[in-house]
Amino acid sequence: MNLNLKNPIAFFDLETTGINTVSDRIVELYILKVNPNGSEESLSMRLNPEMTIPDNVIEIHGITNEDVADKPAFKEMARKIAAFIEGCDLAGYNCNKFDIPVLAEEFLRAGVDINLKKRKVVDVQVIFHKMEQRTLSAAYKFYCSKDLEGAHGAEADTIATYEILKAQLDHYDNLKNEIGFLAGFSSHTSNVDFAGRIVYNKEKVEVFNFGKYKGREVVEVLEKDPGYYGWMMKGDFPLYTKKMLTEIKMRGFGK
16 A cells, blocks of 8 residues: 655664664664655665774674775764755654654754654554564564565665555554554654653643653753753753753743
8 A cells, every 4th residue: 555645754764883862873874755646765875973883783784884984974964864854754663762863863963953853753663563563574574475685774674664564554454544643653652852751741741751750740840950950961861852851941931
């Protein structure tokens, strides 16, 4: 089943130096943009992470330090990437928890102002786990009846993710072919930041989702414990989490 699109949708996958969304960097990126008329465009690149890729990570995706030594850094390509996904909804496999937080951090470090929170996001892994509980390779085998060649390569994983979503729409009658519905269905929580440190409660008010103030309204905590803001800003939290915390704090000053 082809996707019913109002906007272009960018399927993407990242290969990185590790799994820490705060400190690790992108070494390979592949984007498959599908337009409402069904035409497709792609963007593929390897990037110099400006840090050493650990041996155990190289064993997974096969990209060595020598492979990316002469490649551009993300900051050099950030505007090109942002322009390519301008106006696009987003989709990926485990992208809500990993790929989008990492991409957001890279854009912030590069000084490129792009608000990924405004995009509809379809996480194919969440749909798969809600329906079948498997891995990407198993999902590809289950839905597409094919073996995933080149797993852990950004291009192969991205194209497989696109094919799986189309097959999921064919497979499940209760899945609507509408990106807004799929984005909502594939979201675990209503996050304010990508890392889920701050979430919306049932009243659509921002609350902390960790630590001693878990469940407490952010504005209330910042008023009663002003030092908590400073602690978080100095702590090992994602840049995007700090950005959203600052926006909430500044909004409170305007009242």
